Amino acid sequence: MVEIKNLTKRYGGNVALHGISFDIKDHEILGFLGPNGAGKSTTMNIIAGYLPSTSGTVTINGFDITEQAADAKRCIGYLPEIPPVYPDMRVEEYLTFCAGIKGIKRPDVKPQVESAMERLHITDMRRRLIRNLSKGYKQRVGFAQALLGNPKILILDEPTVGLDPAQVSEVRALIKELGKDHAVIFSSHILAEVSAVCERVVIITKGEIRAIDTIEHLERSMTANTLLNLTVEGEKDTALRILKDIRGIKEIKYLNAADGRVSCQLTLEDESVRNEIMSALMANGCNIAEMSMAKLDLEQVFLKLTAQKEKRSSLQDLLDETPDVSGEAPQDAANDTTE
Amino acid sequence: MFALYKKELQAFFYSPFAYVLTALFMLIFSFGFITSIANMDSNTLKFSFPEFFYNNFFYFIFIIPLLTMRSFADERRGGTEVLLYSSPLSVTQIVLAKFLAIVTVFLFMIVLSLFFPIYAACTGKVIWSALICAYAGFFLWGLVCIALGMLLSSLTGNAIIAAIIGEIVMEGLLFLDQVAGSRLVDAYPHLNSVVTWFSMQRRFVYFSQGMFRLEDLVFFLSVTALVLCWNVLSIEKRRYSHA
Numbered sequence: 001m002v003e004i005k006n007l008t009k010r011y012g013g014n015v016a017l018h019g020i021s022f023d024i025k026d027h028e029i030l031g032f033l034g035p036n037g038a039g040k041s042t043t044m045n046i047i048a049g050y051l052p053s054t055s056g057t058v059t060i061n062g063f064d065i066t067e068q069a070a071d072a073k074r075c076i077g078y079l080p081e082i083p084p085v086y087p088d089m090r091v092e093e094y095l096t097f098c099a100g101i102k103g104i105k106r107p108d109v110k111p112q113v114e115s116a117m118e119r120l121h122i123t124d125m126r127r128r129l130i131r132n133l134s135k136g137y138k139q140r141v142g143f144a145q146a147l148l149g150n151p152k153i154l155i156l157d158e159p160t161v162g163l164d165p166a167q168v169s170e171v172r173a174l175i176k177e178l179g180k181d182h183a184v185i186f187s188s189h190i191l192a193e194v195s196a197v198c199e200r201v202v203i204i205t206k207g208e209i210r211a212i213d214t215i216e217h218l219e220r221s222m223t224a225n226t227l228l229n230l231t232v233e234g235e236k237d238t239a240l241r242i243l244k245d246i247r248g249i250k251e252i253k254y255l256n257a258a259d260g261r262v263s264c265q266l267t268l269e270d271e272s273v274r275n276e277i278m279s280a281l282m283a284n285g286c287n288i289a290e291m292s293m294a295k296l297d298l299e300q301v302f303l304k305l306t307a308q309k310e311k312r313s314s315l316q317d318l319l320d321e322t323p324d325v326s327g328e329a330p331q332d333a334a335n336d337t338t339e
Numbered sequence: 340m341f342a343l344y345k346k347e348l349q350a351f352f353y354s355p356f357a358y359v360l361t362a363l364f365m366l367i368f369s370f371g372f373i374t375s376i377a378n379m380d381s382n383t384l385k386f387s388f389p390e391f392f393y394n395n396f397f398y399f400i401f402i403i404p405l406l407t408m409r410s411f412a413d414e415r416r417g418g419t420e421v422l423l424y425s426s427p428l429s430v431t432q433i434v435l436a437k438f439l440a441i442v443t444v445f446l447f448m449i450v451l452s453l454f455f456p457i458y459a460a461c462t463g464k465v466i467w468s469a470l471i472c473a474y475a476g477f478f479l480w481g482l483v484c485i486a487l488g489m490l491l492s493s494l495t496g497n498a499i500i501a502a503i504i505g506e507i508v509m510e511g512l513l514f515l516d517q518v519a520g521s522r523l524v525d526a527y528p529h530l531n532s533v534v535t536w537f538s539m540q541r542r543f544v545y546f547s548q549g550m551f552r553l554e555d556l557v558f559f560l561s562v563t564a565l566v567l568c569w570n571v572l573s574i575e576k577r578r579y580s581h582a
Contacts, residue, residue: 012580048425052579070427084422088354100342101426145422
């Protein structure tokens with residue numbers, strides 16, 4: 001549906017995007033994730049045809065965004081970060097105007113405006129001046145504008161920013177529903193939000209893609225990486241033998257042995273295995289010198305990914321290469337140490 | 340494109356903006372009219388509308404930047420330009436729609452000002468051919484100024500700055516007209532011919548004499564088209580270097 005190849009954007013001497021490539025499939029909700037200033041909005045502006053790229057191509061439903069701009073733009077509904085509303089217009093008047101510039105045929109304008117207002121629950125506000133609406137309602141009016149013309153692709157730039165919690169969940173539900181018959185690209189800097197709504201996620205930092213992966217992989221990487229750093233007093237072979245016998249330990253990574261102490265890192269199925277490990281070691285006369293564990297939460301995964309210097313193809317690759325997660329997040333609540 | 344044209348017109352007429360500006364235009368017109376009538380030559384009792392236009396350019400010139408100042412600056416400031424540039428409309432269509440809307444408001448003002456010649460016709464004799472010619476010249480001059488004002492509005496995100504720079508540029512154009520006739524420029528025939536060619540007021544003189552020359556028509560229309568193209572290019576350029 002949307003294909004982005006080697007997209008580069010320079011602002012004078014600054015490079016905002018370094019040759020990023022990804023695609024959006026039909027009926028897919030793609031999350032576009034990154035910290036502020038990562039290049040999310042720039043990418044979305046380029047896809048929507050607002051800004052031209054320095055190099056690279058964006059193909060929308062088979063139309064190139066620069067070569068066949070009008071055809072490509074007809075397939076897009078765009079909600080920018082700041083809703084592009086005219087404060088002096090009334091809601092209905094504004095939506096009718098938007099329908100007009102999108103080239104919607106006259107007999108279709110009224111029904112489309114009505115259905116967009118109904119979907120966003122702003123029918124009651126139709127006669128109100130946009131300047132008098134709250135931020136949440138302005139956002140909804142902007143959203144309604146993006147739905148006009150029933151575009152195949154919806155580009156939503158941080159659609160939940162500034163909304164109250166009830167509105168946030170409403171908008172999320174709406175995006176999920178829209179994903180059934182549109183391709184949706186949706187940006188956010190809140191990972192939990194993306195995981196609640198999207199099927200696939202693109203993580204971007206400093207104009208480069210860090211990872212493109214499905215949410216299942218993301219979640220699996222969260223649960224699969226309950227890591228335990230363990231230091232035991234005793235012989236290396238004995239300690240490792242005891243650990244091997246315990247069910248629930250998925251992987252044992254031997255780190256080092258010095259001064260009669262053995263250090264290793266264990267990957268656990270879940271936290272409950274921890275007690276079993278403790279009792280098994282104690283029963284065999286191995287004293288535990290140190291035990292610390294950390295469960296990666298979504299935010300940590302995100303922080304890890306965005307702090308990485310090199311590009312990775314999947315989240316799992318990345319997490320496999322970051323064994324010292326627990327050591328790097330000592331302030332985390334999930335971290336607890338037993339001596 | 341019609342949707343944008345309509346929206347622009349609504350922005351003028353649903354707010355006091357167009358009415359206040361039209362009132363200002365009419366005020367300048369009527370003050371000028373009264374003064375000219377009062378100073379009429381008592382021997383001939385002749386009053387010339389073309390001359391009146393010519394003498395009051397300095398005042399009318401203030402109106403145009405006020406009309407054009409918001410055209411692009413407000414879109415940029417309010418973040419609504421995203422809506423326009425991500426719509427299927429091309430930049431050329433956007434510029435044309437906005438231009439035509441402002442031209443319509445300008446026409447509205449001109450039509451209202453016809454009150455004075457009509458009133459004059461009721462009490463005396465009006466040479467309509469010369470009057471229509473003068474109005475055509477004034478309208479064409481207005482087209483160039485509107486295009487220029489829009490260009491300046493597209494260069495800034497602040498409507499007030501657009502208006503002030505607009506006034507300065509319009510004054511500059513008037514100054515060019517003065518320079519064209521000065522001895523300083525007369526000393527250099529080549530320079531003089533260039534300056535004279537660009538001088539809009541000198542071209543207006545022909546209209547005011549009841550001469551509708553193709554050359555002048557082409558001049559005004561081509562300068563308007565040129566400035567509008569410049570406007571399109573300046574917007575495109577800014578999108579490429581947008582930061």
